[in-house]
Amino acid sequence: MSGTLPVIEPVSPAIGARVTGLDLSQDVSDQAWKTVQDAFHQYNVLVFPGQDISVEQQKSFTARFGPLMTHSHLLPMTVEGHPEVMVLHNNEQKPPGLNDWHTDNSGWSEPPLGTSLYAKVTPKVGGDTLYGNMYLAYETLSAPMQELLLQLTATHDVRKAFGPDYGNLQKSLRKKGIDPDQQFAGQDPVEHPLIRTHPETGRRALYISNPYVTRINGVTESESRALLDFLRRHIETNELIYRHRWTQGDLVIWDNRCTQHLAVADYFPHERLMHRLNIAGEKPFLKL
Template sequence: MSNPLQAKSAAQATLRIKPVTPFLGAEVEGIDLSCQLDAQAREQIRLALLEHEVLVFRGQNLTLDQYVVFGQIFGEVQASAKSFFDKHDSHPFVEVLENDAQRPPSINVWHSDITWQKEPPLGSCNYVRALPEVGGDTMWASMTAAYDRLSPSMQAYLADKQAVHTWEKSGFTEYLQSKGREQYHAAQAKYPPVVHPVIRTHPETGKKIVYVNETFTSHIVGLSREESEAILGYLYQLPRLPELQVRFRWEKDSIVVWDNRSTQHYAVADYFPHHRKLFRMTIGGDAPF
């Protein structure tokens, strides 16, 4: 009888990374994430994320523990993502994003995850557990490619600019207010507004990234309201360019991991009132510079 671990290790040799667009997104094939991946496979996946910014793994049947082990390829999985989503009943590392007729989808806005913290996530990961028959896709946009589209003059102008990020600009405000004033005021005290560079540098690739998003960025420091709104309005349009986007259709047992430092994403809300359920995992990051 063959050794199952040997069989799984042999399967890692077939790992294939297939780009989906010229700027971002790749499908990773020929690998079973439920097995114990060797160092070479883990590093290949980690480097693929840096290159393609969004990776899709289809046909993966994982326990939550195995899911967390997968996330650790990219960094430290946070026991609490410090967001306002519900946590899984039996696993502190996993959040539950679930929508149906009683819980309409509400994150159909372009954003990067949790930029309203001093150290936003390195990356995020979603594992689909329930899907509508059609709809419910997710889109990503490369903010690295967005920076490259800026004119040299605009790149130079934005180089030293900083912007304020706050969760109070988003739908989280109404969500927390619905849970009571005490919880809302506690969140205000715990998570005050933070300041990040408008153009951040990727800590691993050294590439420049447009690092503002219309969901959490309130204004550019040192500019008048009119000036700030004009510049941010232009930057907010960049993720909407199809040339910078990739769109993935979810399939049962699919996992997508993305670099939260260099992308924005948009959860398409076209499936209401049907059921959609994802497990989300957040990978710890550091302060943007």
């Protein structure tokens, strides 16, 4: 177990920090973990570069943040013997699927707290991931807009995220023997607040996820479309974003409760291989 404390360095003014001085193949001391935990709540996205870790070591460190999730619909896409570890593998035969801003699995009643992504193989060019600060997305809105959004909820539907709008993703699942239509036929949409309160920091964050959100509730259909279009554009504001250029051995862990991300699908036909873990979360809520 290393007794040295990690060094935390911001990677952008808006979001994210690089964590150096930790070898995640070794046990992390309680003191070092406290430094990491505090940085997670402050910066929302943590980059651990140059890690040489096994599946078990990624699981062990990620589990410090909370219980690991298993997704029944993704089991054929996981590492053998490790149902929590999803393999994200794209190459010439398997183009990247999702190319949209989102927060992971918002179509479930208790979406994941966070995500851990480890770079096994990175493309020669492209394949960056953009991360957006949803605290700032809320805080940079005008007071009247904030007041409006605090009153509203949105409907999130798993069937939209795995439907025809995302053809490459649907095709990838079918190749693994997963029929999205059958898998999610009985899964009802869920309702989440448009603005959620972070249970650890108490701060408010914008909470939408384009692949999952079907409408904003409590307003007309045309008003819902206009609001969603505005919020989607707002999320893309450069001042909210950090762009991560992956290097083999990078481990990135982010907080889904106050961030969105976009995996840029610009690297086809190059290979990209990642191991992904989700950390169990709670039902989103708004504290007024």
